[in-house]
Amino acid sequence: MKxxxxxxxxxxxxxxxxxxxxxxxxxxxxxxxxxxxxxVIRFSGVPQKEVSKTLMAETGITVPANFNxxxxxxxxxxxKSKLQAMPxxxxxxxxxxxxxxxxxxxxxxxxxxxxxxxxxxxxxxxPHIYSSxxxxxxxxxxxxxxxxxxxxGYDTRDCLxxxxxxxxxxxxxxxxxxxxxxxxxxxxxxxxxxxxxxxxAEVIFRDMxxxxxxxxxxx
Numbered sequence: 738m739k740x741x742x743x744x745x746x747x748x749x750x751x752x753x754x755x756x757x758x759x760x761x762x763x764x765x766x767x768x769x770x771x772x773x774x775x776x777v778i779r780f781s782g783v784p785q786k787e788v789s790k791t792l793m794a795e796t797g798i799t800v801p802a803n804f805n806x807x808x809x810x811x812x813x814x815x816x817k818s819k820l821q822a823m824p825x826x827x828x829x830x831x832x833x834x835x836x837x838x839x840x841x842x843x844x845x846x847x848x849x850x851x852x853x854x855x856x857x858x859x860x861x862x863x864p865h866i867y868s869s870x871x872x873x874x875x876x877x878x879x880x881x882x883x884x885x886x887x888x889x890g891y892d893t894r895d896c897l898x899x900x901x902x903x904x905x906x907x908x909x910x911x912x913x914x915x916x917x918x919x920x921x922x923x924x925x926x927x928x929x930x931x932x933x934x935x936x937x938a939e940v941i942f943r944d945m946x947x948x949x950x951x952x953x954x955x956x
Contacts, residue, residue, distance in 0.1 A: 738915065738952060740891040741833065742882065744782065745842035747901035749862075750852055751823045752816075753777060753924035759811050760788075763804070769796050777924050778932070781902030784843045784875035805845075813851060822856045823921065825945035830861060832949040839865030841885040841898070843875050843905075865889055877904040879912035886912070897952070901925065906936035915939055917951065 747753035757773040764771040769792055780788045785808065789800040801807075830838060839862060842849055846868045853859035853866070867885045869875035886893050898909035898916045901924075909916040918938030920929045930941050942951055 738897040738956065739836070739895040740886065740889055740897070741836050741838040742841050742885050742889075742896055742898045742909075742914070743838065743862075744898070744900045744902065744905050745840050745844055745849060745852070747781065747823075747922040747924060748899050748919050749823060749826055749840060749858060750856060751821050751922050752852065753781060753901070753922050755815060755819055756812070757924065759815060760785075760808060763808055763811070764792060764800075767800065768798050774926065778926065778928070780904075781924075782843045782876040782900070782905035782908070783902075784869050785845075787875060809848065812848070816852060816855055820852060820855055822858055823945050825921075825947075826858075827861075829945045829948045833952070837865070837889060837891075838862060839867065839885050839889055841867045841881045843869045843881070845870045876902070876908040877911070879908050882909050882912035882914060886914070899948070900933075900938070901929075903932045903936035906933055906938050910937040917942065917948070917955075919943075919945070921945055 743749050757776040760776055761771050761773040785805055793800055849866055849868055867881055869881045872880035872884050874880045886896050893913040896914040898914050899919055900906045900916055901919045901922055906916050916938050918933030918941040920941055921943045933941055
């Protein structure tokens with residue numbers, strides 16, 4: 738494993754619960770019966786525009802054109818007091834400092850920069866921070882992982898992806914990469930292990946500090 742690619746929300750940042758709570762409230766305000774837990778299970782790793790498109794088709798309720806801007810404003814306010822790095826993340830990447838690393842996320846670039854800067858992690862991954870908005874199709878399609886590997890200069894077979902979402906696991910597998918499933922975020926449900934295994938994750942782990950040891954065992 739010569740190159741390490743992390744998902745962002747729910748892996749680098751303990752942010753998925755915060756994201757989905759804000760998003761669920763916003764969808765509910767439009768009249769949709771959507772819970773944060775539904776968004777975690779169905780749409781983790783999926784670009785926001787695709788989530789809205791699916792929910793509009795299912796409910797017949799229109800999501801306004803400025804919906805993402807509304808979400809961004811609400812999230813920026815909440816992030817200032819609540820957003821945190823995933824426990825153990827900095828320890829893990831320091832121990833793995835000899836391996837190049839990057840981020841491949843379904844979040845847009847502006848949000849990634851905001852979140853990573855706020856948590857002091859931006860410089861630990863820049864310039865290799867990639868968003869699905871840079872490619873034709875988001876997860877579960879492999880585009881963002883292929884884009885990351887190409888820009889980092891690595892064959893996909895030499896890349897290991899750390900993902901918390903079934904759709905992200907599917908995307909990484911479709912890109913020809915190895916994938917470890919992470920279930921240490923506060924958003925993870927009791928079914929998370931099964932969902933990640935079913936999607937194709939090679940191993941499931943809960944403590945980010947264990948990543949270096951697991952990588953040695955699976956080398």
